[in-house]
Amino acid sequence: MTGYLVRRTGQMVLTLFLIITFTFFLVQAQPGDYASFYVLNPDLPPEVKDQIRAAFGLDKPAWQQYLIHLKNTFTGNLGVSFGNFPRPVLDVLVERVPRTLVLFLTATAVSFYIGFFLGKAMAWRRGGLFEYATTISGALLFTAFTPAFGLMMIWAFAFKLGWFPVGKFLDPLVWRGADVSANYVFGNMLLSAAAFIAFALLVMLCLKRFGRRVPSVAAFPIVLGGALIIVAAWALSGIGGLALDIVKHMVLPVATLTLISFAGTMLLTRNSMLETIREDYVMAARAKGLPDKLVRDRHAARNAMLPIVTSLVYSLIFAIDGSVIIESVFSWPGTGLTLLQAVRSEDLPLVMGAMLFIGMLSLLAHVIVDVLYVYLDPRIRYQ
Amino acid sequence: MTDRHDPLLKVDGLSLSYQTRLGEVQAVRNVSFELARGSALGLVGESGCGKTSIANCLMRLLPDNARLSAGRVLLDGQDILPLAEEDMRLLRWRRISMVFQAAMNVLDPVYRVGRQIIEAIETHGVESTDTAARERVARLFRMVGLDPQLMERYPHEFSGGxxxxxxxxxALSCDPDLMIADEPITALDVIVQDRILRELKAIQQQLDMSIIYISHDIAVVAEVTDVVGVMYAGRLVEMGDTSDVFRAPAHPYTAALMSSFPSVSGERRPLTGLPGEPPNLSDLPQGCPFHPRCAYATDVCRTQYPPQARYGSHWAVCWHPLDATMAVQS
Structure with a gap:
């Protein structure tokens, strides 16, 4: 296992190096540089332009810039964002990355759950209206053009119905006079969510370990109780209203992402289930006299899950990539929107930083899935 | 209470068909037999003769396109065919369990082997605590010749045997009254086959359990059963005490099956395969369905289904039984 981890880490470092290299020269291949935005400004004398170039090191040849950048990156210095001068790139990313992660992890978790649930139900009771309705609506949503669909969601739920805000991260009117920053509130929200997930996992693990005969339904009231305590704590904290404002802004983008992506998991689950249903161990489970629901969930769906978990990594990476589109449509100030703005303004350090983060997240997702796979399928052991 | 001498299982006029795109296929036609408590019955025949359909019917694990057109399956005098699904579910494994045909994939790859057995014990409440269930599995493992520590292993760590x-x-975990062994050893190598067969026989006698062996291998059935039924095209064509049937088969099909398997202990003889192909169930020939492949077929075989006749301790359905002198019309 150690050998595997060492090899794996080596591969990841190499991949990151390739990502940095390709991104760097891709951005360099764009015409102009950051200073060229000021070329058209008649108020700036040429000496000042040269000064700006020299200050950012843009006067050096590309290969020299590349080597300096490489050295800085591997020593942990991501540089200063040109566009947000003088904020360091790391500072900008630490603010923006969690917003993207929360959006996409929530959407992926929800769509995976819905897709898996519907998919296994479809395979178990084949034929009939339910299967047709879910297949057709799922396929329609899955193939929808994302920006158009996002705009339709905004039009329907924000503009016509007025249930949710049109976009952005927060409503300035609500936050006027607030004595805490949005990042502080959001950071605490993240901590609460992490604590809740850890609590829920712990409860389920304990029930599984100590009480085989306790039905898994027993976990539900305990977990619900935990959720209520967290919500109550927020309500009493005085900044609950501000947190609620952020949550409101999250609903539409998460819903849009979920709707366009759940069908992938659903159709995959259905196909995978149709394979496992024919397996002898499902027949054996039925012969053993297990209740229908246990045969489906414990045996058929549990085995059908294996290929779906692989697809989950790809959908996660795809989702983070797609953040550029979704965040633009919803004006959500996350990594995707930051990356888009940075690319358009030739903010080289910020582009590099954002790409580095996206690359690291993809690699991390791969590792997590590999570990998850070992846990899900006892036949797999990495050497 | 049921009498010890009443048959444990009584199958009466069972008929089963499958709806397919090519029309209705009659897989089982009017099959009747009885099985005494603690005895072993064998069902032999070629692929597609309806053996496995009967097994699935006894467990009521039939595919959606199957239709039971007639018959009763009495377990201790109770007909299990009209039972509600939930009642049938509680009866499965507790009363009738099964050793499946393709045993390689019967164990779920993602759970420990012991866990999968405990699952059945828990479902039927055979043991009240987890510890007791584990002890039971350990006992069963020793009985079938496995180290009890292996229950913590996964199926892929096991060999075929x-x-x-x-x-x-x-299959033994819930003390069933009846165990159906559908090709229990077909996928194993010959040495393991023989050993497992002998152990099964010993366990059956030790637990006083009834077993139905389903096999295409006549040697297996001859070795371990008390009564044998030979099936052809969904029908039982000959049935009786195993030793009598194989000593003096009346139906030419039984004789043909016997001569297509080599005998280790018996005399040396050339093997003769069975000519022709297994019958097409959706388009059976008129009269005796075996007549196109039968060396003794005459005009009467081609037009009329033969009557059932008794020959000593067994009966057969044939116009020209091999040892006609023994024939006693029933």
Missing amino acids: MRQRAVIAM
């Missing part, structure tokens, strides 16, 4: 033993242990 070990898996089959585990599957047998699983």
Whole structure:
């Protein structure tokens, strides 16, 4: 296992190096540089332009810039964002990355759950209206053009119905006079969510370990109780209203992402289930006299899950990539929107930083899935 | 209470068909037999003769396109065919368990082997605590010749023979009255086959359990059963005490099956395969369905289905039984 981890880490470092290299020269291949935005400004004398170039090191040849950048990156210095001068790139990313992660992890978790649930139900009771309705609506949503669909969601739920805000991260009117920053509130929200997930996992693990005969339904009231305590704590904290404002802004983008992506998991689950249903161990489970629901969930769906978990990594990476589109449509100030703005303004350090983060997240997702796979399928052991 | 001498299982006029795109296929036609408590019955025949359909019917694990057109299956005098699904579910494994045909994939790859057996024990409440259930599995493992520590292993860590033993242990886990062994050893190598067969026989006698062996291998059935039924095209064509049937088969099909398997202990003789192909169930020939492949077929075989006749301790359905002198019309 150690050998595997060492090899794996080596591969990841190499991949990151390739990502940095390709991104760097891709951005360099764009015409102009950051200073060229000021070329058209008649108020700036040429000496000042040269000064700006020299200050950012843009006067050096590309290969020299590349080597300096490489050295800085591997020593942990991501540089200063040109566009947000003088904020360091790391500072900008630490603010923006969690917003993207929360959006996409929530959407992926929800769509995976819905897709898996519907998919296994479809395979178990084949034929009939339910299967047709879910297949057709799922396929329609899955193939929808994302920006158009996002705009339709905004039009329907924000503009016509007025249930949710049109976009952005927060409503300035609500936050006027607030004595805490949005990042502080959001950071605490993240901590609460992490604590809740850890609590829920712990409860389920304990029930599984100590009480085989306790039905898994027993976990539900305990977990619900935990959720209520967290919500109550927020309500009493005085900044609950501000947190609620952020949550409101999250609903539409998460819903849009979920709707366009759940069908992938659903159709995959259905196909995978149709394979496992024919397996002898499902027949054996039925012969053993297990209740229908246990045969489906414990045996058929549990085995059908294996290929779906692989697809989950790809959908996660795809989702983070797609953040550029979704965040633009919803004006959500996350990594995707930051990356888009940075690319358009030739903010080289910020582009590099954002790409580095996206690359690291993809690699991390791969590792997590590999570990998850070992846990899900006892036949797999990495050497 | 039921009498010890009443048959445990009585199958009466069972008929089963499958709806397919090519029309209705009659897989089982009017099959009747009885099985005494503690005895072993064998069903032999070629692929597609309806053996496995009967097994699935006894467990009521039939595919959606199957239709039971007639018959009763009495377990201790109770007809299990009209039972509600939930009642049938509680009866499965507790009263009738099964060792499956393709035992290699019967164990779920993602759970420990012991866990999968405990699952059945828990479902039927055979043991009240987890510890007791584990002890029971350990006992079963020893009975089938497996180290009890293996229950913590996963199926892929087992060899073929070990898996089959585990599957047998699983079938025994709820003390069933009847165990159906559908090709229990077909996928194993010959040495393991013989050993497992002998162990099964010993376990059956030790637990006083009834077993139905389903096999295409006449040697297997001859070795371990008390009564044998030979099936052809969904019908029982000959049935009786195993030793009598194989000593003096009346139906030419039984004789043909016997001569297509080599005998280790018997005399040396050339093997003769069975000519022709297994019958097409959706388009059976008129009269005796075996007549196109039968060396003794005459005009009467081609037009009329033969009557059932008794020959000593067994009966057969044939116009020209091989040892006609023994024939006693029933």
